[in-house]
Amino acid sequence: MAASGESGTSGSGGSTEEAFMTFYSEVKQIEKRDSVLTSKNQIERLTRPGSSYFNLNPFEVLQIDPEVTDEEIKKRFRQLSILVHPCQDFCQNQDDADRAQKAFEAVDKAYKLLLDQEQKKRVLDVIQAGKEYVEHTVKERKKQLKKEGKPTIVEEDDSELFKQAVYKQTMKLFAELEIKRKEREAKEMHERKRQREEEIEAQEKAKREREWQKNFEESRDGRMDSWRNFQANTKGKKDKKNRTFLRPPKVKMEQREWSSQVTGTEPSPCYLPSCFEGLILSSHFHPNIE
Numbered sequence: 649m650a651a652s653g654e655s656g657t658s659g660s661g662g663s664t665e666e667a668f669m670t671f672y673s674e675v676k677q678i679e680k681r682d683s684v685l686t687s688k689n690q691i692e693r694l695t696r697p698g699s700s701y702f703n704l705n706p707f708e709v710l711q712i713d714p715e716v717t718d719e720e721i722k723k724r725f726r727q728l729s730i731l732v733h734p735c736q737d738f739c740q741n742q743d744d745a746d747r748a749q750k751a752f753e754a755v756d757k758a759y760k761l762l763l764d765q766e767q768k769k770r771v772l773d774v775i776q777a778g779k780e781y782v783e784h785t786v787k788e789r790k791k792q793l794k795k796e797g798k799p800t801i802v803e804e805d806d807s808e809l810f811k812q813a814v815y816k817q818t819m820k821l822f823a824e825l826e827i828k829r830k831e832r833e834a835k836e837m838h839e840r841k842r843q844r845e846e847e848i849e850a851q852e853k854a855k856r857e858r859e860w861q862k863n864f865e866e867s868r869d870g871r872m873d874s875w876r877n878f879q880a881n882t883k884g885k886k887d888k889k890n891r892t893f894l895r896p897p898k899v900k901m902e903q904r905e906w907s908s909q910v911t912g913t914e915p916s917p918c919y920l921p922s923c924f925e926g927l928i929l930s931s932h933f934h935p936n937i938e
Contacts, residue, residue: 687731691744694732694751704822706758706771708815714775718763725759774825778818782810 694703703709710724732755734748761767782804790800804810 687748690728690731691747691751694754695747699754701819701823701826703754703758704826705775705818706761707775708819709754709758710762714772721759721762725755728755729759774821775814775818778821779814781817782813786810 694709696702707714710721710728712720712724716724729752732748732751734745734752761771786802786804789802793800793802804813
C-alpha cells in the first residue's frame with residue numbers, strides 16, 4: 649500500500665511537473681507574441697539593418713508558418729497592417745512615418761506575394777530546399793561521427809536549433825536568389841541602355857545625312873554657276889595661249905658685205921629673216937650653188 653501510495657504520489661508529481669512546464673512554455677510564448685505585437689516593435693523588426701534580405705521570406709515578414717491557410721494569412725495581414733500603417737489616424741506612428749511606410753510596404757508585399765499561388769509555391773520550394781539541405785548536412789555529420797566511433801549527437805537534434813539552422817539556410821537561399829535577380833536586372837538594364845544609345849546614334853546619323861543632302865541640293869545652282877565660270881575662264885586662257893604660240897618669227901635687220909663684193913657697189917642694208925642667213929652664205933661660198 650505504502651509502496652503503492654508512494655508510487656502514486658511520485659507519478660502524480662511527475663504529471664504535475666509536466667503540466668506546469670507545458671503551462672509555463674505557453675505563457676512564455678504568449679508573452680513573446682504580445683511583445684512583438686506592438687507598433688514600435690514591428691516597425692523596428694521590419695526596418696532593422698539588413699531587412700532588405702530578412703524580408704525576402706514573406707512567411708517571416710508575417711511571422712506565420714508555411715503550413716497556414718490563406719484565411720490565416722489574411723487575418724495576420726490585417727493585424728500587422730494596422731500596427732504599422734503610417735496613416736495619420738494612428739498617432740503612435742506620426743513621429744516615424746517614413747519607417748512606418750517602409751514597414752507597411754514590406755507587410756503588403758509579403759501578403760500579395762502569398763496570395764499569388766505561383767509565387768507562393770516558389771517561396772515554399774525555397775524553404776523546402778533549405779530544410780532538405782540542413783537535413784542532409786546533419787545526416788552527413790552523423791555518418792562521419794559514427795565512422796570515427798563518436799556519439800552521433802549533433803546540436804540540430806534539438807528542434808529549436810534545427811529550426812534556426814533551417815531559417816539561416818533559407819535566408820541564405822533567398823539572399824542568393826535576390827542577388828542573382830539584381831544582377832540579371834542590371835545586365836538587362838545595361839543592354840537596354842546600349843540599345844538605346846545605338847538607336848540615338850543611328851537617328852543622329854540619319855539626321856546628319858538628311859541635313860547634308862538638303863544642303864547639297866540647295867547649293868546645286870551655286871556649284872553649277874561656279875563650274876561654268878571656271879570652264880569659261882579655262883577656255884579663254886587656252887585660246888590666248890594658242891594664239892601666242894603661233895606668232896611668226898621677228899624680222900632682224902642685218903648688213904651684209906657680200907653684196908658689194910659681187911656687184912661692186914656699196915653695201916646696202918638687207919632686211920632678211922635670220923633663218924635665210926645660212927642659205928645665202930652657203931651659195932656665196934660654194935660656186936656650184938647658183
